[in-house]
Amino acid sequence: MDEFDVVIVGAGPAGATAAYLLAKAGLSVVVIERGQEPGSKNVSGGLIYAQIYDEIYPNFWEEAPVERAIAGHSIVFLGDTAVTAMGYRDEATAPPYNAFSVLRARFDPWLAAQAEEAGAMVMPGFTVDELVMEDGRVTGVKAGGDELPAKVVVIAEGTRSQLLKQAGLREDYDPKDVSIGIKEVIQLPEQTITDRFQCLTADEGAAYTLVGHTAGAEGGGFIYTNRDTLSLGVVVKIDSVYKSKRHPHEILDEFKSHPFVARLINGGEVVEYSAQTVHRGGFHLIPKMVGDGYVVAGSAARLLLNNVMTLRGMDVAVASAAAAAQAIIEAKEKDDFSAAGLASYERHFQATSVYKDMQTFKNAYPLLENKRLFHVYPDMVCDIMDDMFSVRAQPAKKGYRALRDRMKEHDVSLWELAKDMVQIGKGIAI
Amino acid sequence: MTQKLLSLDDRLGLDKYEIDEQSHIKIDDTCCVNCELKPCLTVCPAEVYVWAEDKVAIRYENCLECGTCTVACEGGGEGGIDWRPPQGGFGIVFRYG
Numbered sequence: 001m002d003e004f005d006v007v008i009v010g011a012g013p014a015g016a017t018a019a020y021l022l023a024k025a026g027l028s029v030v031v032i033e034r035g036q037e038p039g040s041k042n043v044s045g046g047l048i049y050a051q052i053y054d055e056i057y058p059n060f061w062e063e064a065p066v067e068r069a070i071a072g073h074s075i076v077f078l079g080d081t082a083v084t085a086m087g088y089r090d091e092a093t094a095p096p097y098n099a100f101s102v103l104r105a106r107f108d109p110w111l112a113a114q115a116e117e118a119g120a121m122v123m124p125g126f127t128v129d130e131l132v133m134e135d136g137r138v139t140g141v142k143a144g145g146d147e148l149p150a151k152v153v154v155i156a157e158g159t160r161s162q163l164l165k166q167a168g169l170r171e172d173y174d175p176k177d178v179s180i181g182i183k184e185v186i187q188l189p190e191q192t193i194t195d196r197f198q199c200l201t202a203d204e205g206a207a208y209t210l211v212g213h214t215a216g217a218e219g220g221g222f223i224y225t226n227r228d229t230l231s232l233g234v235v236v237k238i239d240s241v242y243k244s245k246r247h248p249h250e251i252l253d254e255f256k257s258h259p260f261v262a263r264l265i266n267g268g269e270v271v272e273y274s275a276q277t278v279h280r281g282g283f284h285l286i287p288k289m290v291g292d293g294y295v296v297a298g299s300a301a302r303l304l305l306n307n308v309m310t311l312r313g314m315d316v317a318v319a320s321a322a323a324a325a326q327a328i329i330e331a332k333e334k335d336d337f338s339a340a341g342l343a344s345y346e347r348h349f350q351a352t353s354v355y356k357d358m359q360t361f362k363n364a365y366p367l368l369e370n371k372r373l374f375h376v377y378p379d380m381v382c383d384i385m386d387d388m389f390s391v392r393a394q395p396a397k398k399g400y401r402a403l404r405d406r407m408k409e410h411d412v413s414l415w416e417l418a419k420d421m422v423q424i425g426k427g428i429a430i
Numbered sequence: 431m432t433q434k435l436l437s438l439d440d441r442l443g444l445d446k447y448e449i450d451e452q453s454h455i456k457i458d459d460t461c462c463v464n465c466e467l468k469p470c471l472t473v474c475p476a477e478v479y480v481w482a483e484d485k486v487a488i489r490y491e492n493c494l495e496c497g498t499c500t501v502a503c504e505g506g507g508e509g510g511i512d513w514r515p516p517q518g519g520f521g522i523v524f525r526y527g
Contacts, residue, residue, distance in 0.1 A: 034516075034518050036523055039524070040523045127518040143518070144518060160496075162513075173501045175502050175506050180496065182475050238473060238502050248498075249438050270441065271526065273442065273445055
């Protein structure tokens with residue numbers, strides 16, 4: 001078989017975007033995808049942040065099968081029965097949009113079609129079994145019994161990064177650095193979603209990040225509005241799942257049983273159950289992304305940005321793919337696909353806003369290890385709000401007194417609270 | 431406002447699979463017998479791994495291909511799970527994702 005310039009493993013956002021940009025630049029590109037169709041193996045919570053997509057695919061929302069433009073974002077603390085929420089919404093959502101909800105089985109085929117139109121060959125239904133290596137250099141892939149030689153292989157195989165593991169090109173993952181996302185897609189009439197989530201139209205949607213009520217596991221929940229479905233799930237650290245001795249679907253049940261969540265999904269019918277590993281996205285965990293004859297992009301390179309307010313994987317993936325494509329185009333000009341020839345990938349990636357954002361929020365990483373944030377504070381905050389808003393026979397307390405009494409009740413010392421405030425501050429504020 | 435609680439099998443029954451005749455998961459029984467924690471029995475969202483007759487039995491046809499088992503096994507277990515993606519086109523087929 002003729003040698004391609006580029007073989008890309010995986011037709012997700014990273015793989016499809018690298019293919020699109022490289023084919024547009026005139027390189028010969030093939031994308032190998034193990035799903036029956038692009039997207040059929042892919043799961044996300046479901047928000048894409050639009051800025052980088054818009055740069056690469058201008059006004060993509062006019063054509064791409066996005067669900068709703070996200071107008072409202074809320075962070076919700078789930079107490080035992082109460083909630084305390086902080087919300088933001090833009091009453092005049094207009095282009096350029098900030099974020100969209102998407103369903104991957106619909107969105108990813110569109111991305112792959114852009115790559116095909118630009119001249120890339122997309123081959124779904126083939127699993128890449130292994131990387132072909134010669135003297136430590138990747139020279140192609142083996143798929144479906146055939147060998148496909150390539151000048152460079154783009155490894156965009158997603159979070160589990162199986163090929164790199166088999167080839168001994170990555171370290172084992174530590175379960176505390178990876179989360180599991182468990183998700184349901186819940187069907188409701190379009191108008192019910194629009195009304196229930198206070199959207200102005202069916203084109204507009206809302207995103208909820210929820211903290212608390214995750215059965216002793218560290219992480220949080222999400223609810224995103226699609227056109228006529230909701231994406232609902234929890235994302236919790238893998239080590240905390242096996243330490244809690246609770247099955248993932250039981251954690252999901254506990255989350256869904258909270259009255260606030262139950263009300264939002266009331267009457268809905270679950271139409272799909274899915275799960276996916278999610279890297280915690282530590283800035284310090286970004287691996288070497290380049291080697292002789294290969295580059296790694298997207299979740300396969302553990303790229304994710306989580307700063308509580310936003311959980312970004314799909315735009316980070318596309319940013320890395322664009323940087324990789326640029327480096328491969330330069331390597332093609334020099335005809336040098338060694339690690340040195342491809343080294344500009346890391347430099348280009350480091351120049352992106354995504355990389356800078358990951359750096360800015362690198363201290364948000366330890367937050368997910370602080371059990372009090374997930375198992376104590378959500379309920380405590382709700383109790384304090386209860387003190388503020390309730391009229392009782394007992395004398396009322398001013399804020400500080402209420403705080404100290406509730407801290408005692410929840411077994412939190414002043415020292416612990418101070419430490420946690422500093423940690424949160426360093427992570428997302430200062 | 432009562433949402434009907436779904437069992438795990440109800441949930442898996444909603445999903446579409448193209449079931450392969452061969453398992454894409456292999457187990458090293460000696461590793462698993464010696465594994466104290468056996469995290470795979472807890473973390474798998476489809477309960478693919480079940481402890482039966484002193485070994486790990488696998489219900490590979492329910493696999494959601496999330497990757498949680500391998501992470502848990504590598505770091506919290508004994509590395510007895512050999513998980514490879516199902517051959518092209520087989521396994522879970524997400525209709526929403």
